[in-house]
Amino acid sequence: MIVPLFPLQSVLFPGGRLPLRIFEQRYMDMAKVCLKESSSFGVCLIASGQEVATDGHGAAKPYSTGTLAHIAEWDMAQLGVLGIVAQGGQRFQILRQWTEPSQLLRAEIELIPDEAVQPIPGDYARLVPLLRAIVAEQGDAGPAKPHKFFDAGWLGMRYAEVLPIPAVAKQKLLEVEDSIDRLEIIYRFLDSKGLLPEA
Secondary structure (H helix, E strand, O other): OEEEEEEEOOOOOOOOEEEEEEOOHHHHHHHHHHHHHOOOEEEEEEEEOOOOOEOOEOOOEEOOEEEEEEEEEEEEEEOOEEEEEEEEEEEEEEEEEEEOOOOOEEEEEEEOOOOOOOEOOHHHHHHHHHHHHHHHHHHHHOOOOOOOOOEHHHHHHHHHHHOOOOHHHHHHHHHOOOHHHHHHHHHHHHHHOOOOOOO
């Protein structure tokens, strides 16, 4: 599967929503194609380089694991600036990538199978009330419905989005292969900060 890539200074998780402002021509053209064809693009955290191409600095180099995205909403309230909401889909691994003359990155990717729905085991249930409160506070800016507070994978991805940790740490959480392992990391972090409710 070949997709255009959109390297960013932030991480998009499966099931997540990421508002973006697009003004570079390469991404304007990409977005037009995605809207016309209902196609996807890949969102990856930048490993090195910059989001915006400048003279002497071409496309940024992304991490090899990213998330497919489709455009869930769009508007152009300001001339020359396209506002979109990217909806996170399946994770992927980059097999090879190249830069087009427009400086748009394109990659051949391999999709990572979706995590199976798993019930939330034991003490990890303590994570649910706090996330419920966070999602309620986010309102329309929060994750897309349906909300799956019963699913360990969904719970972990939503926490990974909102935790006040560096983008590289969020990338590591995206790359974790097992949803229970991801919950364990998040649980230990919140417990160490005294943020979990009493059992």
